[in-house]
Amino acid sequence: MDQNRYELNKNLAQMLKGGVIMDVSNPEQAAIAEAAGACAVMALERIPADIRAAGGVSRMSDPAMIRGIQRAVSIPVMAKVRIGHFVEAQILEAIEIDYIDESEVLSPADDVYHIDKTAFKVPFVCGARDLGEALRRIAEGASMIRTKGEPGTGDIIQAVRHMRKIMGEIRALAAKAEDELFEAAKQLGVGHELVRQVASQGRLPVVNFAAGGVATPADAALMMQLGAEGVFVGSGIFKSGHPAKRAAAIVKAVTNYNDAQMIADLSEDLGEAMVGINEDEIKLLMAERGQ
Amino acid sequence: MVIGVLALQGGFSEHIQMLRGLGAAAREIRQPADWAAGGLDGLVIPGGESTVMGKLLVELELMEPIRAAIAAGLPVFGTCAGLILLARFLGLGAGVRRNAYGRQLGSFATEADFAGRGAIPMVFIRAPYIESTSQGVEVLSVVDGHIVAARQKNILATSFHPELTGSPVVHEYFLDMVAA
Numbered sequence: 001m002d003q004n005r006y007e008l009n010k011n012l013a014q015m016l017k018g019g020v021i022m023d024v025s026n027p028e029q030a031a032i033a034e035a036a037g038a039c040a041v042m043a044l045e046r047i048p049a050d051i052r053a054a055g056g057v058s059r060m061s062d063p064a065m066i067r068g069i070q071r072a073v074s075i076p077v078m079a080k081v082r083i084g085h086f087v088e089a090q091i092l093e094a095i096e097i098d099y100i101d102e103s104e105v106l107s108p109a110d111d112v113y114h115i116d117k118t119a120f121k122v123p124f125v126c127g128a129r130d131l132g133e134a135l136r137r138i139a140e141g142a143s144m145i146r147t148k149g150e151p152g153t154g155d156i157i158q159a160v161r162h163m164r165k166i167m168g169e170i171r172a173l174a175a176k177a178e179d180e181l182f183e184a185a186k187q188l189g190v191g192h193e194l195v196r197q198v199a200s201q202g203r204l205p206v207v208n209f210a211a212g213g214v215a216t217p218a219d220a221a222l223m224m225q226l227g228a229e230g231v232f233v234g235s236g237i238f239k240s241g242h243p244a245k246r247a248a249a250i251v252k253a254v255t256n257y258n259d260a261q262m263i264a265d266l267s268e269d270l271g272e273a274m275v276g277i278n279e280d281e282i283k284l285l286m287a288e289r290g291q
Numbered sequence: 292m293v294i295g296v297l298a299l300q301g302g303f304s305e306h307i308q309m310l311r312g313l314g315a316a317a318r319e320i321r322q323p324a325d326w327a328a329g330g331l332d333g334l335v336i337p338g339g340e341s342t343v344m345g346k347l348l349v350e351l352e353l354m355e356p357i358r359a360a361i362a363a364g365l366p367v368f369g370t371c372a373g374l375i376l377l378a379r380f381l382g383l384g385a386g387v388r389r390n391a392y393g394r395q396l397g398s399f400a401t402e403a404d405f406a407g408r409g410a411i412p413m414v415f416i417r418a419p420y421i422e423s424t425s426q427g428v429e430v431l432s433v434v435d436g437h438i439v440a441a442r443q444k445n446i447l448a449t450s451f452h453p454e455l456t457g458s459p460v461v462h463e464y465f466l467d468m469v470a471a
Contacts, residue, residue, distance in 0.1 A: 012417065015338050016301075039343050096393070252350070255298075256322055
């Protein structure tokens with residue numbers, strides 16, 4: 001992938017900032033998400049909560065289902081591939097997906113290598129729990145990063161942990177002397193040049209979203225106040241009582257994430273939130289997949 | 292000179308950085324209170340998703356006051372989604388084709404003349420272009436036979452993203468409009 005294409009792919013993520021990307025399983029849900037103000041949709045056959053409940057191997061969605069969603073909306077359409085499964089990624093590139101999520105929500109296809117994302121023209125977003133993971137994915141060609149969170153739980157604790165970790169590590173890096181960055185690069189497991197760039201700019205070189213466990217307008221605003229540049233909402237919308245209303249409320253909470261009065265109004269009468277499960281009640285930690 | 296930058300969604304921080312780099316003050320507009328504070332000499336509507344911004348403009352009750360201010364002569368500059376909003380809701384006499392270059396694989400960068408000020412880098416991200424213009428709309432840039440920048444009195448619009456390239460030419464043009 002040439003540098004020009006990589007810049008264009010980073011630029012698309014910049015245009016998604018301040019927005020909410022919603023998981024959808026069919027064209028009807030996609031239309032509801034778009035009407036509610038989603039800046040993009042993630043097409044997947046089963047939302048993470050159902051993947052978690054069903055167990056078994058979880059794979060890339062049926063291209064026919066993804067195409068159906070592409071026809072249903074005018075906003076960007078993303079879809080997930082298994083970690084390391086570069087042929088699933090080739091398929092999504094062939095159907096002109098707007099963004100590929102190399103995602104721990106699906107069963108990993110490779111327990112050592114991630115996809116060489118520099119070999120693709122379409123952009124990739126990848127999950128990260130800390131700065132090292134984020135920078136390793138960027139070195140592999142990711143043009144957008146999101147926290148891993150713990151998908152399908154409706155529990156925000158992991159997304160908070162990952163965002164605090166990433167932002168804290170960036171602040172620590174920015175405070176380091178030039179000659180300390182070589183050791184930092186070694187500790188992070190990435191090249192020195194990338195580490196220097198983060199240290200001098202005080203931010204990741206790509207857009208950074210929150211993902212995993214966002215279920216309420218307050219969750220979304222929490223992630224924005226912690227430094228997220230936008231939010232993915234997976235199971236939280238279509239596992240709730242009133243998806244359209246909750247989706248619209250989360251969109252507004254992301255735009256005005258510092259206005260407690262407005263978020264209070266937005267949080268009223270949303271119906272039942274997704275029930276969710278607590279982190280310590282689950283056996284499978286998807287966030288541990290792919291480091 | 293104070294420029295409001297609509298900050299509902301999208302690439303607003305890049306515009307703010309560019310405007311500040313050119314010596315203008317820039318202020319985020321996220322809700323009616325930001326707008327009501329007044330004192331704006333111009334407004335920027337950034338790139339992002341026009342469906343999201345259009346919906347939020349209506350629901351946050353910003354669409355009408357912004358439309359009225361533009362009609363009354365407030366200089367405004369829209370990029371990409373901002374162009375779409377200007378043409379559909381805010382008084383720019385232009386027919387716009389959304390996602391005119393297709394999906395992300397159709398996004399591209401090129402160089403072309405802007406308003407006779409020379410060739411500048413232009414970045415198109417799932418971009419629209421202008422298919423038709425009403426009387427009084429001046430074409431400022433054409434790429435591959437399609438109109439990608441235009442001006443109608445106090446309204447400036449581009450289908451590309453000058454805020455992403457580091458080239459200040461279009462923002463300078465806008466600030467000249469504001470100063471005039």
